[in-house]
Amino acid sequence: MLSDACCGFGGLAMASLLRANQSDAGMQNSLAERSCHWPAKAKSVIFLFMAGGPSHLETFDPKPLLNELHGHKRPAEFGEAKYQQIQGDTTILGTKRRFRKHGESGIEVSDLFPHTAKCIDDIAVIRSMYGDMVVHSAAQYELFSGRLNPGFPSMGSWLVYGLGVESQSMPAYVVMPDPVGALEAGQPMYMQGFLPAAFQPTVFRSGNRPVLNLALPTGVSQEGRRRTLDLIHELNTATIRPGDQEFQARLNSYDLAFRMQMSAPDILNLSKETKDTLALYGADREPTRDYGQRCLLARKLVESGVRFVCVVSGGGPGAMQWDAHADIEENHLRKAGETDMPIAGLLTDLKRRGLLDETLVVWGGEFGRSPEAQSANGRDHHNLGFSMWMAGGGIRGGCVVGATDAIGLRAIERPCHFRDLHATILHQMGLNQHLLTYPHQGRNERLTFLEGKVIEEIV
């Protein structure tokens, strides 16, 4: 059925209705591995989603002028900006963070990230990101799906739709939310939208049974269930005619389900990890334990062939996200404290296992934060210029792309929209944004809406 939809059979004229066989690909498993549009540099993506909007001014985009202008009105030459909450009556907020050059590349990183800074030569910092919305939900939809409204497929679903599944034992697209709570855009932000259900994410739950339905119901033994599966297999096989690809795909889906049941628990089990590994991620101590464990799990997942893993930092009320309206110091010290070591651990671990080359790691939130102060020590949302970074997966490390103006208000050099980020991710994964389309409501939809520009400087 899926291939029907892919081909947009709606466009077929009657003349071509009776045409050469195209149904071979027709009834196969929706998730069968597919080939790329060009040679891929990366096989998997890990998106480190800093929900709530981390400040670029406190992290990767040093602006000495901010401290000079602290307490003053924004000089007129920087132009206007619309924030979500703060209105006209506010002044520039300086930063208490110190920036220092790191690595051979000498890229400046703030003291919030002492561990990540050590990996800077593997990182390409994009200092000129921008999006279209200044409120969380819409900005989160845009970050994930390229569109401002829910109902469009997220980048993870697009990748699985384009590439199929490599893993023979794990779901293709995994989201690990912050156990603290939900985000504004809710589950629709991660979803497959109008793509078939085969491309939906598997949202991991916290605790030791992260995947729903992977464990046998209580009272059912592994051996007993094996017998049930055998019965299903034999009865279903008996009703299949040769060449019935849809029913063959159903048989295969039971095999895969069984393999997932057998091998997933091993992948999900962190208790066999060495002390060193746990320490590397900070997975053995507070306050890095939770994010460290999820980063470690992310590494194990991509190792087993998962295409897209999203590891969320932040959830629940704003203060528990990177949403530092009230006190940027307190908030960002806390959030960076939870994530810096795990992220550096992830990059280091991927690298030493030779996985970084084929794993694209992306860091960032739905927007940055305002140069102006909100309630004295906080910063409001800000979408006109902020930072994200990418590493691994064929990305040129140790470089900086783009720049904001002298107070970090607006991306002025090489502005990169979310669409450009998406185009770059697809590009590294071997997919052409213009060919990866799906017909919906009379339009061949794509992740990048009209089109994004691959950030050539870093690929």
Added chain:
Amino acid sequence: MLLETGKLVALLTISLLTGSGTDSLAAENSDGSDATLLQYFSERIEPVLKAECYQCHSKDANKIEGGLRLDSGLGILRGGDSGPAIVPGKPDESLLLQALRHQNSLQMPPNRDPLPNQVIADFIRWIEKGAMDPRHVEPELAETDDPKNHWAFQPLSSPALPGSQNPADVRNPVDAFVLARLEQEAWKQAPAVDRAAWIRRVAMDLIGLPLEPAQVQTFLQDASPQAYEKVVDQLLDSAHFGERQAQHWLDVIRYAETEGFEYDTHLPGAWQFRDYVIDSMNRDKPFDQFITEQIAGDELDANNTEYQTASIFHRLGPVRRNAGNPELALSRNEVLTERTDVIGTAILGLSIGCARCHNHKLEPISQKDYYCLQAYFAATDENNLTLASPAQQDAWQKSTEDVRAHQARLREQARVAAGPERSQLEKEAEELESRRPEPLPQIPGTRNNFLNQTAIHILHRGVWEQKGERVGPRPLSILVGAHVPELPLDVENPRTLLAKWLTAADNPLTARVIVNRVWQQHFGLGIVSTPNDFGTRGGVPSHPELLDWLASYLIKNRWQLKSVHRLIVLSETYRQGCDSAHVSDATISDPENRLLWHFPRRRLTAEQLRDAMLMVSGRLNRAAGGPGIMTPVDPELVQLLYKPAQWQVPADSSNNDRRSIYLIAKRNLRLPFMEVFDAPTLMSSCARRESSTHAPQALELLNGSFSNSMAHSLAARLRMIAGSDSERLTDSGFSLVLGRMPNAAEKELSIRFLAEQPLEEFALALFNLNDFLYVP
């Protein structure tokens, strides 16, 4: 298969044409054929564009200068900030040529000498000859020279019934058309299915539930010539008919009881709309009346509760109510967009939404058309009609005040607190939400508010701040002609007028679109395979005469849909088997089975599957109607909601076993079981259910709590019927779950299994069989 077919065809066309071997350079002595002109383009024009212009005017440019793209045919025609780059046939009026000649302060390539005269001469000749550009050959468009001639915009025809070479096979008019088409290919239909399979098929289709074995037996033993008719009439009269048929309409209009976006606010009373649709289907309300009530119910009679309920229609789209969204006008614009677009997709079968931002590139729908349609809704406003007495309202007010005051205190404390303490306070305030009393009964209806009506302007690129000409209500010009004037801005009952036009006898779309949806319900694929898109880019009807005949038949039968259902399911075409072995060349040349040379096997929808499991395990609670039901779900799923307190599972669990259509349609929390079997996302119109196959479905059916619970109930039911005898258990299991008896091999396997394994596991296995999951 990720290439769009259209593109593929276009590429093939080009390669065939360029390989045609004419003397390409001889435009002077050319025959003027398309092939020669295309060749001229690819040899003389395209290389220059590539070498000189693409750097700044293509998708690969760092910044697309002046918004102009020269790497696509449409790009050139559409032009950039200064307008179209070329005017085909008129070189002197073409900006591109002026720029090449360095005229009128235009200069391309910039800061360089003009290109050689010969090159400019080539461009002149190319534009003179019509600027043929293969990069915008759109085969679908090319076939329809003038969109006015597009089949879907033509008046309904009244085709005569075609004759057949085998009149004995023609049970009714549906067969006449289908067989006539098959005879053109010299193909035959598949032999009819046996009665057991047919009754399972027709029951699943019409009421969405399998029948009890006793009902099946009655039919199998009914030797009367009207046996089939009797079954169909019973099913059409069943109260379950509406429960099945309503779901498709709810899919199409993206029905949900919550507003989506971050707050996903519940719309109290929205469920009454679902019951209204079910009831309308059961009463076989004429379809023209049905859509008139939804579009204009409040205008028809503001005191009629049924009409008011129908007007909830306009409240069902996603609504952005997020905090700090500073622009009320933006939100209003989004709401109007939702209300307009759904008329296009659901009723007209046209993707008019594209014309919101620009004249529709692919359809003859202008931006003005779009906003004229939107103007019917300029005064449309929310109208929450309370159904409670003043005394009830007072009591409700009182009981909420305490909770509100408490919440306000907590939120004030939170405002000045920081970090985790602040979050804790916010959380406590949020949790009090569940202590608020149930909302009073109300109808979240619609009214006109002319005092506060929105001025509808043509919006440049669809951006609400960029207002163009103000427009009034008018139907689409492709259907009524551009000369029809706009209605006055303050016209009374604008939506009634819209409904009148939509249901007018000479509207060629409304009846075609709905009979096509009914057809799709029964055959999986519509006569037009794109049920929401009858435009020039949509599918071409496989049986155009049949489509028109059915549409006319519907109108003749006072728009009553049951008449169309009845005709279809009683046809010989519908009675065919799924077997596709009888015509070998059809497998190759019509793999999609558009010509219906066999019955298309279909997987049950998520709702059919869940309902059938409840039914065969004896658990189904057949109660009808009422507020959307929240069933127990994994607590972590609830935690993913921005407001987890919204998910309130009532203590009384008897509602958990109600039919799926009565489960709450909540945009931000869909049941994993439904989701995994392709239930729609509720965000936009779903014209046709997907049917994907993947491992999480197997995991859901094997390990999910719902299927295991059903397996236990089924096992208990089987024990009641068949005791502990393995053979009887097998027979009963097969006939209950699959609607047929087991064959010898199946029986043997099952008995052997039951000798060692628990009955619950056998029951679970039955739910996992192809013959259960698929309509035969």
